Amino acid sequence: MPAATPCPPAAELAQRGDERARGEAILDMAQSERETLAIALLPCLGDPDPALRDGVTYTALSQMMRSQLIGSETLAAMKAELLGMLAAEDDPAGFARPFAALVLAEVARTDRVAPWMTPQERAGLIAAADAYLASLTDYRGFDEAEGWRHGVAHAADFLMQLSLNPEITRPQAEAILATVARKVGTPEHAYVFGESERLAAPVMYLARREIFSEADWEAWFSGLWPADDPLRENAYTSEAALTKLHNLRAFSQAIYVSAKASNEATYEPVARGAFALLNSLP
Incomplete structure (x- = not known):
């Protein structure tokens, strides 16, 4: 349920009107006012x-970064x-961390468009995404009353922006x-909100790189469910194994379909890797 006392910077921005009106208000602000607002809005990413x-805070932060404001x-x-x-x-x-990941994706995008980070900072972002996914146990996605959390998907968006950056090293x-x-084949939760x-x-x-x-x-695809994993032994009598099977099948199918639909030779190696994984599943 919405908080009795909403996050003030987001609530004040919401009073400017609909998304278009808020966007125009941001454009009309002085540079220093926008930058103060951007910092002030960050705690609102945890507003219930x-x-x-999502509609005010994330949208405003995304606008400011994508428009280089x-x-x-x-x-x-x-x-x-x-x-x-x-x-x-x-x-x-469970809102603040997933939305921090989503806004970090936008921060990473700014560095992709006009580089400003050091190689060490980019490595730090990857390490932060890894630590977040390693610790993530909250797999909630969408709730009709509470909206999105979507930690896995938001972290994936963060990684996507990093993967697009031409400065990323091998x-x-x-x-x-x-x-x-870490998460494509988790046995802890069956994905149903497009995470794969x-x-x-x-x-x-x-x-594509x-x-x-x-x-x-x-080697990477085959390592997603190694032959010596005990879950393989009784895959159809174990809830954890069935969950892992579901997630790996959805992920490999997503890769294979995307690669084949592209009609580009660049993607053939991942298409073959994904198909080999599909064929290896119990």
Whole structure:
């Protein structure tokens, strides 16, 4: 349910009117006022009201970054605060961390469009995404009353923006793939809100870079459910194994369909890797 006392910066911005009116109001602000607003809005990413959290806060932050309305110093300050939110252990409502990941995707996009981060900072973003997914146990997606949480998908969007960055090195690309691998076949929760397709996106964009060989892709896909995993032994009499099977099938199908639909030779190695994984499933 919406909070009795909504996050003030988002509530004040909401009073400007609908999304178009709010966008025009942001454009009319002085640079310093916009940058102050961007920082002030960050705590509102945890507001339990989906209209304020998603419709006002995220939309406004995305507009400011995609329209290049805030400078690199403010972006750096936002990045630091968002990384703190992403790593926080205290998020009982489950909104702040997923939306911090989603806004970090927008921060990463700004660096892709006009580089301002160091290689170490990009590596730090990948490490933060990895730590978040490693600790994630809240798989809630959409709720009609509360809106989206969608931690896995939002983290996948974060990784997608990083995978699109031409400054990402091969070791960093390998780290992105290792992070994706953490959740594509989780036995803890069966995905039903498009998480598999979202996790497929950074893999597809890395494939387009052609920095991995066909053997690399074969090894990566085969490692998603190794032959010695005990869950394979009784896959159809174990809820955990069935969940893992469902998620891996959905992920590999998403990769295969996207690769084949593209009609591009670039994607053939991942298509073959995904198809081999499908054939290997119990």
